């Protein structure tokens with residue numbers, strides 16, 4: 451896809467978003483995306499690799515691979531676009547006559563998503579969050595649609611699988627896909643603005659496992675047991691009410707009890723002040739945490755989930 455940058459913006463004059471399409475025989479279409487947020491790396495790693503290594507003879511159907519959806523953000527290493535500050539994941543359905551980010555959303559909304567039967571959109575924590583590695587799908591009103599998505603999540607074989615409640619679905623790529631009846635799954639695989647050998651490996655295995663489950667990929671797969679988690683309500687999320695220095699008292703994957711203090715936020719303006727305490731509002735485990743050591747008011751500092 452060629453990005454319609456203005457001619458006087460020389461830094462971006464001829465940038466195009468890389469895309470690979472592999473089609474062979476009959477079968478469903480998978481739309482695989484990473485870099486929806488530009489500072490999340492497991493998706494781009496797995497998808498640049500897949501685009502280079504997927505043998506056409508192993509495909510039955512079609513695989514559309516876009517390793518870096520919000521390509522300007524990916525090149526800049528930032529969550530949102532450096533051109534228009536657009537958060538692609540919140541820009542749907544987009545606008546054909548809008549800003550660059552809105553145009554990318556529009557291209558997915560009107561051109562790519564309608565071709566797809568299933569969509570896998572890779573996310574990680576970015577620079578601000580770190581997640582337990584999980585594949586996820588949303589709790590949906592249509593139970594048949596929901597079950598199709600959870601079957602692909604289980605096939606992905608991440609260490610954890612999440613039944614995800616969306617607290618604010620407005621403008622999301624996920625919602626755009628689900629509203630078209632597409633089977634949509636996503637991931638959170640680490641974060642902190644980098645990737646590890648472990649999380650990159652999970653992503654590379656997971657995408658082939660999902661394509662195999664969908665009947666599109668005929669090559670070897672590497673499935674594993676997964677631990678299901680549930681995020682039942684808004685009590686899963688804890689936000690900082692004041693800025694400060696965060697002191698973790700539990701780490702990712704640690705079990706917590708309702709009321710347990712899991713982090714402290716120390717005021718940094720002067721010594722001698724009591725910290726703000728962050729406590730779990732449910733029994734469960736810590737599945738995401740703020741990554742940088744300093745937090746701002748309103749930052750998400752912890753996410754808890756319940757084991758199923």
Ligand code: CA
Pocket residue numbers: 487490573574575576
């Ligand atoms: Ca993300």
